[in-house]
Amino acid sequence: MLRASVIVFPGSNCDRDVKTALEAITGFPVKMVWHGDATVPASDLIVLPGGFSYGDYLRCGAMAAHSPIMRDVIAKAKAGTPVLGICNGFQILCESGLLPGVLMRNASLRFICRDVHLKVESDNTFFTKCYRKGEVIRVPIAHAEGNYFADDETLDRLEGEGRVVFRYSDAEGNVAPETGPNGAQRNIAGITDPTGRILGMMPHPERMYEKMLGGTDGRRVFESALLNAVEAMG
Amino acid sequence: MKARIKITLKPGVLDPQGKAIQNALGALGFEGVNDVRQGKYIEVDVAGMSEEKAREAVDRMCRDLLANTVIENYSYELQP
Numbered sequence: 001m002l003r004a005s006v007i008v009f010p011g012s013n014c015d016r017d018v019k020t021a022l023e024a025i026t027g028f029p030v031k032m033v034w035h036g037d038a039t040v041p042a043s044d045l046i047v048l049p050g051g052f053s054y055g056d057y058l059r060c061g062a063m064a065a066h067s068p069i070m071r072d073v074i075a076k077a078k079a080g081t082p083v084l085g086i087c088n089g090f091q092i093l094c095e096s097g098l099l100p101g102v103l104m105r106n107a108s109l110r111f112i113c114r115d116v117h118l119k120v121e122s123d124n125t126f127f128t129k130c131y132r133k134g135e136v137i138r139v140p141i142a143h144a145e146g147n148y149f150a151d152d153e154t155l156d157r158l159e160g161e162g163r164v165v166f167r168y169s170d171a172e173g174n175v176a177p178e179t180g181p182n183g184a185q186r187n188i189a190g191i192t193d194p195t196g197r198i199l200g201m202m203p204h205p206e207r208m209y210e211k212m213l214g215g216t217d218g219r220r221v222f223e224s225a226l227l228n229a230v231e232a233m234g
Numbered sequence: 235m236k237a238r239i240k241i242t243l244k245p246g247v248l249d250p251q252g253k254a255i256q257n258a259l260g261a262l263g264f265e266g267v268n269d270v271r272q273g274k275y276i277e278v279d280v281a282g283m284s285e286e287k288a289r290e291a292v293d294r295m296c297r298d299l300l301a302n303t304v305i306e307n308y309s310y311e312l313q314p
Contacts, residue, residue, distance in 0.1 A: 062299065065300060104248075149247065149248075
């Protein structure tokens with residue numbers, strides 16, 4: 001049994017996609033939780049979906065990070081509930097302080113919507129245990145603010161603790177400035193908290209979970225969560 | 235009392251929008267534009283508190299929401 005909750009903010013637009021993907025992959029119903037609610041039901045997984053919460057007013061994710069439901073999301077995350085933030089969800093995780101750094105406007109200033117290659121840098125986290133370290137996967141991005149920024153000290157700490165999980169690469173897994181679509185520092189596409197249970201990523205795994213969508217490389221993010229939940233049940 | 239808040243990118247943080255503006259100014263024929271940095275300006279009207287309390291409140295507003303201190307600095311003036 002995997003009890004997953006997807007938080008819906010005004011302006012979220014990938015909430016139903018991620019619900020569909022999760023239900024197809026795990027076979028368990030997913031709860032949708034409105035941003036104005038005070039509590040998230042007991043969950044094995046909380047998802048902050050992609051979209052344009054609050055119209056991206058002020059900064060992407062800044063308003064959502066302070067919406068009523070986030071107090072409980074933050075409390076549950078700190079108590080160990082796994083949280084997956086995709087795209088706008090990653091921005092919300094950074095603005096709420098659950099993950100370090102910030103996602104700035106793409107270096108090109110353009111909204112970029114296309115498949116990218118990602119190098120899996122860690123298979124030792126809650127959401128990546130079904131991948132193999134070093135493998136290259138193909139997943140789409142769709143964002144204008146995915147340019148990850150943090151100071152060097154923070155970046156070194158993330159790297160040192162193995163918390164950089166996905167990096168933009170080419171199809172062969174080479175990582176260089178020109179293999180990054182958005183100017184993100186050190187080609188960072190996804191990072192975790194120190195426990196590996198909170199993952200923020202700009203690419204959309206829920207848009208690449210079955211062949212009809214063009215590939216299945218995103219599927220294992222959700223399969224990893226399911227496997228963890230099953231293992232936790234013993 | 236009105237707080238006039240300026241939010242600017244920290245030095246060293248890349249500002250692609252500022253760069254685009256700088257290029258556009260160059261294209262319009264403005265010479266000698268060394269650098270352009272884009273920021274935000276926010277006015278907040280606060281009532282029913284002393285200047286000291288207002289300062290405390292505005293400072294917290296900036297830290298908690300209005301600015302992201304990872305990449306932005308803020309400053310403000312209070313006007314009666």
